[in-house]
Amino acid sequence: MVKQELQKLGLHYTNIELGLIEIQENLTNEQKKQLKSNLAASGLELLDDKKSILIDKIKNIIIGMIHYSEEVPKVNYSDFISEKLGYDYTYLSNLFSEVKGITIQHFIIKHKT
Structure with missing residues (x-):
């Protein structure tokens, strides 16, 4: 589910495990906003601080x-x-x-x- 959301936004990751994802790119504010929204729709939360x-x-x-x-x-x-x-x-x-x-x-x- 998370992988699909990352792919939709054209983001690449180096590591994905329960609760933690390392994304290769620096996210723009728009990408963060979209990812946060997409994850929230699936009952997940983006923690970025x-x-x-x-x-x-x-x-x-x-x-x-x-x-x-x-x-x-x-x-x-x-x-x-x-x-x-x-x-x-x-x-x-x-x-x-x-x-x-x-x-x-x-x-x-x-x-x-």
Whole structure:
């Protein structure tokens, strides 16, 4: 589905995996707008700024830990998330709270119930 939308706009990508696409070209504002609109029609969202992408990665790590992992991390969640993303946990926590309006811990608790 995403590949088709990229092809419609004549965009080339080097890598495509769940939640992340590397596009070779620099997108014009019109291309971004069109891609965002086309993806939204399919229930998907275009994240094109670094903060949004990082928040999305945090959420994916947490969801993966809770819902799809057979084993519990041997370190606490904060260390696990920080290690996976290569950022200081305080920075990640503050960013997440600022953007999402809840703490990472609260997000984890919501997904455990």
